[in-house]
Amino acid sequence: MDEMAAVELLSTHGLTRQYGGLIAVNEVDFKLYPDRIHAIIGPNGAGKTTLVSLICGRTAPSSGRISFKGNDITGLSSAKRVQAGIVYTFQVTSVFSNLSCYENVALSVQRNLRAQQKGTSLLGKWSMVSEADIEQAVSKYLLEVGLEGVEAQIAGTLPYGHQKLLEVAMSLAAGPKLLILDEPTQGLAEAEIENLTQLIQEISKSVNVLLIEHNMEVVFNLADHVTVMDNGSILAEGTPTEIENNHAVQASYLGN
Amino acid sequence: MRKKSLIYSLLFQGGILLLLFILQFILPTYHHSSVSKIMVLASYAVAYNFLLGYTGLMSLGHAMFFAAGMYAAGLGIYYLELSALGALLFGAAFTLVISLLFGLFALRTSGVSFLIVTLMFGQTFYLSILYFNEFTFGQDGFSLAKHLGKLVIFNKEYLYSNPDVRYNFALILLTAYLLISTLIMFSPVGRILIAIRENESRTQLLGYNVYYYKLFALVLSGTFSGIAGAMHALLFTYVGTTFAEIHHSISPILWTLLGGAGTVIGPLFGTGIMYYLVDIISGITSNYQLVVGAVLILMIIWFPMGIMGTLRQKWMKWLP
Amino acid sequence: MSSWINENGPLLFLALLDGTVTAFVLALIALGLSLVFGVMRIVNIAHGEFFMLGAVFSWFAFDLTDDPLWGFLLALVLAPALVGGIAVFSDRFILRKIKYHPESTIVATIGLLYVIQSLTLIVFGPEARAVEAPLYFRIQFPWFGYSGYKLIVAGMSALGLLGVWLLMIRSKLGLYMRATQQDLEIAKTYGVPTKKIYAAVFALGGGLAALAGVLVVPIRQADHLMGLEPLLLSFIVVIIGGLGSIRGTIVAAFIIGISDGIISVFYEPTLAKMLATLFVAMVLVLKPSGLYGEEVA
Incomplete structure (x- = not known):
């Protein structure tokens, strides 16, 4: 693909976030192009999580702009950004632990279904989503992440790895254009990581994925493009191979 | 799965309401009147639970809504000579406006701040009833007995305070509230409200504007409390400041928590039990608040899920 | 304007005097609530009842000694201590059990409010009672005389405020309190006995309210609903x-x-x-x- 010709899906311009005297994200111009898995790596405290928090609207920027599909989204609430298709999956699982898995996914499904229905239904914004449609969609997404049959189980009682998968199912159900996965493999066992890597590969066929990851093996297996952050700024960008051979990155981060 | 739960819970509630309907033919006069009162107060608690139990917002100023409905209806009858239905609608409309205004302000805060804001607004409302005493009759309140028309059913005239009218109107109110609560809780909106209770910021990040849903829950809860207040004015033909006092904001918390916050039918049990407990204690000593206080403390320590909450956890998983 | 001042000046002066006395007492009560909120992150709805208990104990002490001055001095020591004891008890057997959860605490302290109020009603009865001021003298202004005791109330409240301030900045307890207020977890790791600090703060908060109650009874009457x-x-x-x-x-x-x-x-x-x-x-x-x-x- 010719990089110059591709239109970016998401871009930030001079994006900055300050916490008192600390500059967590400093004048970042980040570009994300469609149809590939983009990974952000960097040492702890490099500003990765703050950057994606700014992108999905959990944190307000101190200055700078963000645009998504050519529209300025800087002033949009986090809810509006989800509606636009930017969906964030938490680093620490954040499922509704007292509710059943069905309810967890249904919550996400029903908004997406309703948004689709609003355009076509005669009732417009007063249309209601039928529970049968929701049930069908919930099963579909649970199946997609390999959690079929857990509908009635209370989410908090699932093993940790399964909670992460449930979280992914909730994100998929929201109908993302851009799925942000924050440290998806953290705390998972070897076999689970392999399983999740395959899942992400599968997802990336239809959804753009932005990955924040510590596990270099996962990054180099999955990513088409890597951005390295350090001290709140972008240190380097390129293909995984380019990054591996980049001296600045080796010095500051890879450490060998 | 959900459909089965809905049917079970409608049957369960229907059974209890049917039992209440039959009870009116059996109960001696004294208990007949008590149960009427319990049903009106329980309706208030069901409305309160909508906010506390399902949306996770605790208010310490709900007496404001109850009293707003009560005073709007009562003063409407007194000054504007409204009919009973007119007064009920007037009370509903007035509390709708009050709760909307209140929500727009108060929902900018959350947690303990929200609690104190509701307490303060409630107190402001109470004090304004006292302050404008020339219009509201202040501390003394006023009776509607001489101003309220009669209810005509099949060419026969009844007083609104007639025991049978009272009982059945209270039952209709309670039935409507339980039905509406159940249907909302089984709808997509109910699912979102529960999600807000469980984890507000996560719900926001699933693409829901949490503020609007909380406002919806607050306005619904407030307006329903107001209608219960208006109904109370009609059926008991009295309007007074005790219904605006802070104690009347605390009562629905107690009823709801005891019966089980976040269960549709729980508040009815909580209200009934506390009403009779206070009633029995009052026979022994005028100092029933000791019991109210003790129940509050013991319950919050050892029985935080309340009666129906505990039952649901153990056996009745389908309970809404 | 000047005629307004001539007419209302004395009244305004009286309002300012009364307002200042109220302000000092209020500061004492509110400081107790504020400390509890700051350190323990809870809202104590029963705080007003601690104030009421102070006032009622004061009346009890007066009855016991049958002498305004001795009764007052006894109450000054006894009331904050007793109320502090009740606070420690409530902390240990109620608040700690519900883990200081903010909303549960509010419900529990509402319960505590009712219990304290009712027990006071049972023990002391419903009548409002007055207590004679320990010292009685009037300060004569050109327009009216003013109760000297009210000024003593203001002065003693100021002393109380000063005492709390010194406690906060000078004592080890104060240091622990500030540490706990800043960050509970860090305070714990540095060996601050946070459980004891919580109990102490709750007792201190209640004690301050009780002290205010003792000071105020001779100005206004005491009854179980005054909280x-x-x-x-x-x-x-x-x-x-x-x-x-x-x-x-x-x-x-x-x-x-x-x-x-x-x-x-x-x-x-x-x-x-x-x-x-x-x-x-x-x-x-x-x-x-x-x-x-x-x-x-």
């Missing part, structure tokens, strides 16, 4: 002063005390309270950190 009003006023003060800020609490007590004094003299007390509650609700909504407080995270 609600100071509770609401302290809320107002603590919120306007910024939750958990001592300096803010004292400044706000003066704003509220003096404006309450002025509005009550010239208008109706109900109006004063109505405006105050409305004002504080709006402050909370529009400026949640309070007018003087730092940002509460």
